[in-house]
Amino acid sequence: MSRSGQTDSMTGVVATGEEKTREFGKALRGEIIRPGDDQYEKARSLWNGMIDKHPAMIVRCAGVADVITAVKFARGNGIPVSVRGGGHNVAGNALCDGGMVIDLSRMKAIRVDPAAGHARAEGGVSWGEFDHETYIHGLATTGGIVSTTGIAGFTLGGGIGWLMRKYGLACDNLVSADVITAEGRFIKASAEQNQDLFWGVRGGGGNFGIVTSFKYRLHPVGPVTAGRIIYAFEKAGDVLKFYKNYLADVPDELSTMVAFMTASSTPSLPAPLHGRPAVSVIVCYTGPPESGEEILRPLRKAFVPEVDSVRVMPYTELQSLFDGEAPWGLNNYWKSEYLAEISDGAIKTIIEYAGRISSPLSQIHIQHLQGAVGRVGEADTAFSHRNAAFVVNIVSKWHNAAESERHIQWTRELAAAITPFATGGVYVNFLGDEGDGRVRAAYGPEKYRRLSEVKKKYDPENFFRLNQNIKPA
Numbered sequence: 467m468s469r470s471g472q473t474d475s476m477t478g479v480v481a482t483g484e485e486k487t488r489e490f491g492k493a494l495r496g497e498i499i500r501p502g503d504d505q506y507e508k509a510r511s512l513w514n515g516m517i518d519k520h521p522a523m524i525v526r527c528a529g530v531a532d533v534i535t536a537v538k539f540a541r542g543n544g545i546p547v548s549v550r551g552g553g554h555n556v557a558g559n560a561l562c563d564g565g566m567v568i569d570l571s572r573m574k575a576i577r578v579d580p581a582a583g584h585a586r587a588e589g590g591v592s593w594g595e596f597d598h599e600t601y602i603h604g605l606a607t608t609g610g611i612v613s614t615t616g617i618a619g620f621t622l623g624g625g626i627g628w629l630m631r632k633y634g635l636a637c638d639n640l641v642s643a644d645v646i647t648a649e650g651r652f653i654k655a656s657a658e659q660n661q662d663l664f665w666g667v668r669g670g671g672g673n674f675g676i677v678t679s680f681k682y683r684l685h686p687v688g689p690v691t692a693g694r695i696i697y698a699f700e701k702a703g704d705v706l707k708f709y710k711n712y713l714a715d716v717p718d719e720l721s722t723m724v725a726f727m728t729a730s731s732t733p734s735l736p737a738p739l740h741g742r743p744a745v746s747v748i749v750c751y752t753g754p755p756e757s758g759e760e761i762l763r764p765l766r767k768a769f770v771p772e773v774d775s776v777r778v779m780p781y782t783e784l785q786s787l788f789d790g791e792a793p794w795g796l797n798n799y800w801k802s803e804y805l806a807e808i809s810d811g812a813i814k815t816i817i818e819y820a821g822r823i824s825s826p827l828s829q830i831h832i833q834h835l836q837g838a839v840g841r842v843g844e845a846d847t848a849f850s851h852r853n854a855a856f857v858v859n860i861v862s863k864w865h866n867a868a869e870s871e872r873h874i875q876w877t878r879e880l881a882a883a884i885t886p887f888a889t890g891g892v893y894v895n896f897l898g899d900e901g902d903g904r905v906r907a908a909y910g911p912e913k914y915r916r917l918s919e920v921k922k923k924y925d926p927e928n929f930f931r932l933n934q935n936i937k938p939a
Contacts (some may be wrong), residue, residue: 490539496528510561514798517558524567530678533568538650540566541929548932549676551589552616556800557898559933578603586681589618594786601782606687607639613786621680623895624669624849628750631837632718633685637668637849638842644679648929666920669849671894673936674924691751691758692784693776701769702745702817708768710808718837719753720761726820726830743820749776750784799862799874801881802896803888804854812887824876827863832856848917850909851891858884859896894934905934
């Protein structure tokens with residue numbers, strides 16, 4: 467495609483910018499949404515209500531051909547591009563100002579092969595949709611903890627979820643990916659084809675192209691023993707000290723997360739705790755229910771809880787259990803760190819800040835890793851810091867934009883206070899707009915160098931740069 471004032475290769479006539487766009491639209495099976503269109507405001511909305519960007523066009527693709535056509539049009543006309551899968555990323559990289567959004571949200575095809583233990587899903591699928599199709603066969607793979615999260619960005623950044631300690635991260639279960647390169651070429655990445663690209667997309671984010679389809683390895687998953695044990699905030703120190711010792715002997719089938727919150731973010735808290743901070747331990751045991759009861763007994767009986775909602779439930783129910791605490795459109799600002807351990811200093815710091823949490827909707831998560839996550843070789847995928855034992859995510863949420871400064875300040879102060887106890891790495895999917903240094907910290911110097919080489923091969927001009935960007939070597 468040529469620039470305005472030159473012969474257009476699509477039409478063979480001299481075309482203005484508007485004429486080019488109209489011809490581009492005719493070449494699509496999907497649609498173009500532009501400022502002023504009835505759908506524009508809804509189409510540019512994201513899960514994180516803090517993000518307010520105004521793209522020049524949103525290309526809602528109906529299939530792979532549309533994605534290729536959009537990439538070629540944008541590249542040929544010097545239009546910056548962002549890529550939208552589920553739109554759930556806290557950094558808001560799915561949108562751009564003044565450029566093109568290549569929107570995969572209509573691409574929802576899912577095909578499950580129960581006999582082979584595989585499923586293929588397009589880039590617009592959410593985890594709730596994916597799990598609905600696989601769980602009917604008693605199968606699943608590691609997904610997010612909120613069902614509305616898209617599979618695409620989640621997997622490309624690594625993929626931490628309830629099944630990870632038993633079956634690895636989402637990216638560890640990726641068998642192959644269909645990728646549209648910056649040149650508009652369709653290629654496959656797998657252990658047999660384009661192995662360097664396959665290594666890069668398993669943790670390196672959307673830096674190397676647009677993944678239109680993911681093929682996953684599935685695992686037997688039946689009903690799980692899961693739920694939340696909630697304690698009064700005054701017990702937080704004792705609960706955390708017991709919890710870190712308890713984890714020393716738990717099997718891979720058990721995944722857990724500690725969450726500090728208030729009644730406003732967790733409606734299930736009883737009336738006496740309303741408006742007060744509390745601490746909870748969320749559990750998911752994927753083994754036989756009778757074994758789960760025995761394994762969880764020490765944790766459930768160590769202290770008298772305010773609420774114990776742990777029970778046997780379908781895995782799909784667990785996957786949507788916390789959707790109400792992560793609604794679409796709230797203002798979100800996150801900070802995250804890896805921990806090698808939950809030290810006494812880290813416990814004291816987290817409790818101090820949790821006691822003066824600035825928004826009743828905010829939470830502090832401490833998620834236990836290890837298990838199968840740590841048994842994958844550090845060099846085997848782009849995902850990094852597999853030796854970390856925990857990831858802390860400060861999840862600040864609020865309604866009123868006028869309060870943003872106060873809540874952001876609380877989040878930044880807590881993150882700074884945790885830093886002395888952290889490993890120095892960060893999980894790329896929890897990163898906001900934090901600069902090149904933090905992107906490099908997500909991978910470490912040697913792995914970042916290797917990623918830069920992959921970037922140079924597949925996107926040497928950094929066409930896909932509106933992301934947690936890895937620059938070409």
